[in-house]
Amino acid sequence: MALLKQLYIQVIIGIALGVLVGVLWPETGVAMKPLGDAFIALLRMMLAPIIFCSVVTGLAHVADMRQLGRLALKSLIYFEVLTTIAMSLGFIAVNVVQPGVGLHATGLVANDSIAKIASTAGQFTAVGFFLSIIPNTMVDAFAKGDILQVLLISILTGAALSVGGRGHDSAILKGIVEAQTVLFRILGFIMRLAPIGAFGAIAAAVGAFGxxxxxxxxxxxxxxxxxxxxxxxxxxxxxxxxxxxxxxxxLLIIRDELLVVLGTASSEVVLPRLMLKLEKTGCDGAIVGFVVPSGYSFNLDGTSIYMAIAVAFIAQATDTPFTLWQQAGVLAILLLTSKGGTTVAGGAFVKLAATLQTVHALPLNGLGLLFGVDRLMATCTALTNVVGNTVATFVVAKWEKAFDQARWDAYQIEQAMGDSDDAPEAAIVSSDVAH
Structure with a gap:
């Protein structure tokens, strides 16, 4: 019975029941979709305020602004190197296995879905992407829930509070810390619904597609x-x-988060809880507050692998010549088009369409080949992105000598004893006391 109290066990049961319902009673499975949608909506509701509070409380304790600049530079360099390796690995795999060869899908025609995606992708430009990071107003960023816009406001606020080294005594900071405690307590309530959310999302997916x-x-x-x-x-x-x-x-530390992602095919739903857990396992709050939210837009390892494989697969499936030199050129384009847009529904398709429209050598209608397996691909993408950003946080924390080995060791002992089922409100309070 004690095992059933563990979140990951409950989520596994929810996923298994969802698959069963989707296979045996497809119409009932589709009807369960609102359960998954509601759970994802509840968690996305928490993203902007939790990111803001976490980043501000972390950066307010950074006395040296040069440290912040160094942190940003190291993070972005790491992101670019790892996503380039991920894309290269994807191209190598698809060229060796050649999954699309022999499909001969040369008669593809456009449909409404592809036309809509192409229209959205046509608006993508490098300048537009960077300008979109700046919100119209500070309130607008939170209203839209745009992670990069909220991150920008959070960094500016945290930096302003840290100037002069008086941020610790600020009444504003104390209020933000109190708000953070309440937000994580709410998050704890919502996470109790994870098994139900995973059940609804999986049942609907299996029921709809069979x-x-x-x-x-x-x-x-x-x-x-x-x-x-x-x-x-x-x-x-x-x-x-x-x-x-x-x-x-x-991977063992974030098993709960990975199972929630497996059930919902969304990486955003575990972002607040992931940030909390990374702090609890030894990473400095400032590191976590900067690396994780920015990584959700710039360190998308799973998205990078997906786009590389998808581009080459479309070329193979449509019998389109696609030389290694052309693939190298697409790789350079992907380094830009794969960034950002994680909170947009169908974001991976939009990024892929933007890439295909830039290249022109590949048929845009080839996107239709991927619609049938979108759910399976999106789940893997989200899982890989979460693991990639978790590792990135540990790496940067180690580089910055902002990693508490004692907290890491203590967490390992907790896991071994079976006591690591997080209580978010207790963990964040203890983190505040440490500060």
């Missing part, structure tokens, strides 16, 4: 999942080993 979805374009899906798993275990495994940590211990 069990055959699990076999449709199986070669492409298996290749993508295998490549992503290789990236996590080998590439990120090497990265974590270089900083003296284990990728398997990190």
């Amino acid at each position: 069990a055959a979805t699990l076999l449709y374009l199986a070669k492409l899906v298996v290749l993508y999942w295998a490549t992503s798993i290789f990236f996590v275990i080998v590439v990120l495994g090497v990265v974590t080993a270089l900083i003296g940590l284990s990728i398997f211990k990190i």
